[in-house]
Amino acid sequence: MNSKIIQDIKQEITGMAPGSALGWLADAFPGQIVFSTSFGWEDQVITHMIFSQNLPIKVFTLETGRIFPETYYVWNRTMEIYGQPIHAYYPQAEMVQEMVNAKGPNSFYESVENRKECCGIRKIEPLKRALNGNKCWVTGIRAEQSANRQSMENLEWDEANQLIKFHPIYNWSLEEVKNYIKNNNIPYNTLHDRGFPSIGCAPCTRAVQPGEDFRAGRWWWEDQSKKECGLHAVK
Secondary structure, eight states, rough: OOOOHHHHHHHTTTTOOOOHHHHHHHHTTTTEEEEEEEEHHHHHHHHHHHHHTTOSSEEEEEEEEBBBBHHHHHHHHHHHHHHHOOOEEEEOOOHHHHHHHHOOGGGGGHHHHHHHHHHHHIIIIHHHHHHHTTEEEEEOOOGOOOGGGGSSSEEHHHHHHHTTEEEETTTHHHHHHHHHHHHHHHOOGGGGGOOOSSBBBGGGBOOOOTTTOOOGSSSSSSSSSTOSSSSSOOO
């Protein structure tokens, strides 16, 4: 991707409210812009912006087969409220079967390599299918979520997936996110009220203690540095 194109887009959307920037990008990439949701606070904010404005942005989620019951509830409730589809991408059954048959259902606890294999099968491969043929990927990433994510920009080129990546609420604080949800009466995952700032697969996510890092509840048995599943490459 020509860096000038990225800079030109940044110049167009700088100063816009997130919802307006999403609308501009939807016009710029008709039929080729998607948003990935895992139904956390940030993703619910962006889903509301897309659905309430009826923007032509496809909303999808990665159905890993290991998510929390509370996540299914907010998924269903969101579809009921907005009357819009949320497209599910599942892992390839044969790949899951092969991994589980060989290593058991909880092999990810045994090593970083096993955990990355599980993430690769349940998340990365389905993501590749979801992004295929698109030119812009919208995410709910915020800078303060982790030290790694502070090195990102709100609009950037994703080399691995060969598309533009946009984080509309990248510079928002958590308080801004929560206030937006409250003011707009947006459904959210009740696990957040029980100490879960980040919500992924049930076996790999736990509540965090006051003062702990945002990502401390993810893969807590591993080394604390660069705990990413591979969905979002960090510099």
